[in-house]
Amino acid sequence: MSSQPLSSIEIEYAERCDREHARVCGDTRPPGLRRRLASWRDQWLVRQALKVAGEPGLILDLACGSGRFWPVLAEHVNRVILASDNSQGMLDHACTHHPASLLKRVKTFQGSAFSIGLSANAVDCIFCLELFRHVPNSEARLALLSEFHRVSRDTVIVSVASRDRVEGEFREAGFKVLSYQEFLPGSSLWRVYVLRKKG
Numbered sequence: 001m002s003s004q005p006l007s008s009i010e011i012e013y014a015e016r017c018d019r020e021h022a023r024v025c026g027d028t029r030p031p032g033l034r035r036r037l038a039s040w041r042d043q044w045l046v047r048q049a050l051k052v053a054g055e056p057g058l059i060l061d062l063a064c065g066s067g068r069f070w071p072v073l074a075e076h077v078n079r080v081i082l083a084s085d086n087s088q089g090m091l092d093h094a095c096t097h098h099p100a101s102l103l104k105r106v107k108t109f110q111g112s113a114f115s116i117g118l119s120a121n122a123v124d125c126i127f128c129l130e131l132f133r134h135v136p137n138s139e140a141r142l143a144l145l146s147e148f149h150r151v152s153r154d155t156v157i158v159s160v161a162s163r164d165r166v167e168g169e170f171r172e173a174g175f176k177v178l179s180y181q182e183f184l185p186g187s188s189l190w191r192v193y194v195l196r197k198k199g
Contacts, residue, residue: 009134009135009136009140010063010086010112010113010114010131011086041183041184042069042129042183043069043072045181045183045192046069046072046073046127046129046157046192047072047075048179048181048192049157049179049181049192049194050072050073050076050125050157052178052179052194053124053125053154053155053157053178053194054154054155055076055079056079056123056124056125056154056155057076057078057079057080057124058079058080058082058123058124058125059073059079059080059081059082059123059124059125059126059127060081060082060083060084060116060118060122060123060125060126060127060151060152061073061081061082061083061084061127061128062084062113062116062126062127062128062131063084063085063086063113063128063130063131064083064084064085064091064094064108065085065090065094065130066090066093066094066097067083067094067097067098067106069127069129070083070094070098070102070106071098071102073127074102074105074106079105080105080107081105081106081107082106082107082108082109082118082123083106083107083108083109084108084109084110084111084113084116084117085108085110085111086110086111086112086113087110088110091108091109091110094108095108113128113131113144113147114140114143114144114147115147116147116150116151118151119151120150120151121151121152121153122151122153123151123152123153124152124153124154124155125152125154125155125156125157126148126151126152126155126156126157127156127157128144128148128156128157128158129157129158129159129192130159131144132144132158132159132160133158133159133160133161133190134161138165138169141166141169142169142172142173145169145170145172145173145175146173148173149173149174149175149197152197153197154196154197155178155194155195155196155197156175156194156195156196156197157192157193157194157195158192158193158195159183159190159191159192159193160190160191160193161190163191166193170193170195174197174198174199175195175196175197175198176195176196176198177193177194177195178194178195178196179193179194180192180193180194
């Protein structure tokens with residue numbers, strides 16, 4: 001058993017996101033070039049990953065935070081977005097950040113990524129871009145992947161910071177790698193993977 005209970009990983013991550021989001025919200029200056037470029041690159045990676053995943057119609061954004069990627073996920077006009085976060089406060093706050101036309105396409109619910117309150121094969125794709133790369137150990141990543149395997153009918157999109165063992169963990173959890181893209185080609189910052197359930 002790991003020294004860190006699974007729920008505390010999400011609580012720690014949520015607190016870090018709350019602090020970062022409060023800092024960004026409190027900064028009234030327009031974002032600098034570096035932040036704009038990073039945001040553009042993030043969005044490009046998400047669009048590419050969604051294409052590889054076959055433009056899924058029903059997607060679950062896990063540990064969605066303030067809904068940073070909802071505008072990109074909603075670019076596909078027929079896509080339905082479910083969004084879950086461990087923090088109800090963050091979900092409530094997310095609803096103040098987006099126009100009503102977008103929010104009517106997003107159904108939010110509070111819950112843990114380690115125990116998703118949905119039935120097996122409930123969605124076409126699970127999108128977990130931020131939380132997964134902050135999970136510190138193999139046991140916790142495998143617990144997440146096992147739950148993703150249960151709930152996704154087809155694909156999963158995750159990002160990772162350390163690639164040492166993660167591709168083996170994907171295979172162990174019953175996924176094959178469809179593609180990956182690096183945040184910066186040739187860098188070791190992080191990488192976005194698109195996975196498909198085997199069989």
